[in-house]
Amino acid sequence: MTSLDTLTINSDRLRSDFDALAEIGKTRGGGISRLALSTADIEARSWFADRIEDAGLFLRDDDVGNVSGVLFSSQKNARTLLVGSHLDSVPNGGRYDGAVGVLAGLEVLRIVKEAGLELPVHLEVIDFTDEEGTWQSLFGSMGLVGHLSAAHFSDMIDDRGPFRAALKRAGIHPNDYLKARRDPATIAAYLELHIEQGRQLYDAAIDIGVVTRIIGRTTYQLTFLGEAGHSGTTRPENRRDALKGASDFILQAFDLVEAEFPLGTFNCGNINVLPGAYNIIPREARLTVECRHPDKARLRDLEAAIVRLAQDCASKHNLHLKTHHFVHMPAAEMDDSIINTIQEVCDKLHYSHVPMISYAGHDAQIMSTITPSGMIFIPVVEGISHNPKEYAEWDDVVKGANVLLHTVLAIALREGTPEQISYKRS
Numbered sequence: 001m002t003s004l005d006t007l008t009i010n011s012d013r014l015r016s017d018f019d020a021l022a023e024i025g026k027t028r029g030g031g032i033s034r035l036a037l038s039t040a041d042i043e044a045r046s047w048f049a050d051r052i053e054d055a056g057l058f059l060r061d062d063d064v065g066n067v068s069g070v071l072f073s074s075q076k077n078a079r080t081l082l083v084g085s086h087l088d089s090v091p092n093g094g095r096y097d098g099a100v101g102v103l104a105g106l107e108v109l110r111i112v113k114e115a116g117l118e119l120p121v122h123l124e125v126i127d128f129t130d131e132e133g134t135w136q137s138l139f140g141s142m143g144l145v146g147h148l149s150a151a152h153f154s155d156m157i158d159d160r161g162p163f164r165a166a167l168k169r170a171g172i173h174p175n176d177y178l179k180a181r182r183d184p185a186t187i188a189a190y191l192e193l194h195i196e197q198g199r200q201l202y203d204a205a206i207d208i209g210v211v212t213r214i215i216g217r218t219t220y221q222l223t224f225l226g227e228a229g230h231s232g233t234t235r236p237e238n239r240r241d242a243l244k245g246a247s248d249f250i251l252q253a254f255d256l257v258e259a260e261f262p263l264g265t266f267n268c269g270n271i272n273v274l275p276g277a278y279n280i281i282p283r284e285a286r287l288t289v290e291c292r293h294p295d296k297a298r299l300r301d302l303e304a305a306i307v308r309l310a311q312d313c314a315s316k317h318n319l320h321l322k323t324h325h326f327v328h329m330p331a332a333e334m335d336d337s338i339i340n341t342i343q344e345v346c347d348k349l350h351y352s353h354v355p356m357i358s359y360a361g362h363d364a365q366i367m368s369t370i371t372p373s374g375m376i377f378i379p380v381v382e383g384i385s386h387n388p389k390e391y392a393e394w395d396d397v398v399k400g401a402n403v404l405l406h407t408v409l410a411i412a413l414r415e416g417t418p419e420q421i422s423y424k425r426s
C-alpha cells in the first residue's frame with residue numbers, strides 16, 4: 001500500500017499543460033490576453049474541459065460559466081473539497097496568474113485518481129469566470145456563493161448590454177445566475193494556489209506564503225463640482241476650480257493613509273476633467289479612487305476618513321462634492337485550521353514558509369464567506385505580475401502544487417475517519 005506521504009505531483013505533465021495553456025491568447029513578448037468571455041478565454045475553457053475529460057473526471061459547468069472537473073467519492077453524504085483559481089487574464093498579463101492554481105488543482109485530482117485513493121470528500125477543480133474583472137471582478141465565485149444580484153447585469157449605472165451580450169456569446173444566460181448558487185452545507189473547504197504578485201517571498205527567498213487574510217477594497221467615484229470661467233480674467237477669489245480642489249485632496253489622501261493607516265493603501269487611478277480646455281477653469285473633476293486595508297473595521301475607518309477629507313477639500317476650495325460608492329469588498333480571513341494545515345505540510349516537505357497578507361483580491365475571499373478557505377502563495381520573480389514578464393521558477397510551481405496536494409489530503413483526512421480513506425487498488 002502506497003503511503004499518502006510519498007505522493008507527489010507529476011511535474012512533467014503539469015509543465016506540458018502549463019505550456020499548452022500559455023499558447024492560448026499568447027501575446028508578443030510572452031504575455032497572455034485571455035480577457036473573460038473573449039474568444040481566447042472560451043478557447044481556454046474548452047481546452048480545460050478536454051483535459052478534465054482526458055483525465056476521466058466528471059465535467060461540469062454552472063450557470064455563471066464556471067468550469068470544473070470532479071472526482072467523486074463513493075461515500076454517502078460526502079461534501080465537496082474545492083480547489084481552483086481562474087484561467088482568464090488582464091490585457092497582456094502573465095502566464096502564471098490564475099493558471100497555476102487551476103492546473104495544479106487538476107494535477108492533484110489526477111494524482112489522487114491514479115493512486116486509487118477513495119476519499120471521504122468529492123474533489124472538484126474549478127476555473128472561476130472573470131476573476132480579473134473584465135466585466136465583473138470575481139464574477140464566478142460571487143455566482144457560486146450567491147452574491148450576485150440583478151443589479152450586476154442592469155443598466156442602472158453603466159450600460160451593461162455588452163456584458164450581457166458577452167455572457168450570451170459564451171453560452172451563459174444572464175437570467176439564470178441564481179441557479180449557480182451552491183448550498184454551503186455541501187462544501188467542505190476551498191483551497192487556492194496562486195503566485196504572490198508581490199516581492200516578499202522572492203526577496204526573502206522563501207518557498208511558500210501561507211495567506212492569513214486577503215485585503216479588503218473599496219472603490220469610489222468622487223466628483224468635485226465648481227464653476228467654469230475664463231482662465232485669464234477670473235479673479236483668484238472668484239475661482240471655483242474643481243481640479244485644484246481635487247488635486248489638493250489627492251495629495252493629502254496619500255499623506256493621510258501613510259500617517260494613519262500604515263497597512264492601508266490609497267490609489268487615484270482616473271481623473272476626468274470638464275469642460276477640459278486649457279483656457280477654461282475646470283467645472284468638474286471626477287476621480288476614481290480605491291482604498292485597501294487588511295482589517296475590516298480599519299477599512300471602514302479609512303474609507304470614512306477619505307470621504308471626510310474630500311469634503312473638507314471641497315469646502316476649502318468652495319466646491320461641492322458628489323460621492324458614488326461602487327464596490328465594498330470586505331477583508332477576508334483565511335481559516336485558522338487550514339492555515340495550520342498548510343504550515344504543517346510545508347514543514348513535512350521541508351519547504352520554508354511565512355504567513356502573509358494578500359494585497360490582491362482572489363476568489364478565495366469570496367469563497368471564504370461560505371466555507372473555510374485557504375491560499376498558498378509561491379514566489380514570482382521580482383514580484384512582477386499583470387505583465388508579460390511575470391515569471392515563476394518551475395521548481396516553485398511544483399513545490400506549491402505539492403503543498404496543495406498534501407493540504408487536500410490532510411483536509412480530506414479530517415473530513416472522515418482515517419479508515420475512510422482507502423485504496424481501491426492495493
Ligand SMILES: [Zn+2]
Pocket residue numbers: 086097098131194
Ligand atoms: Zn489571479
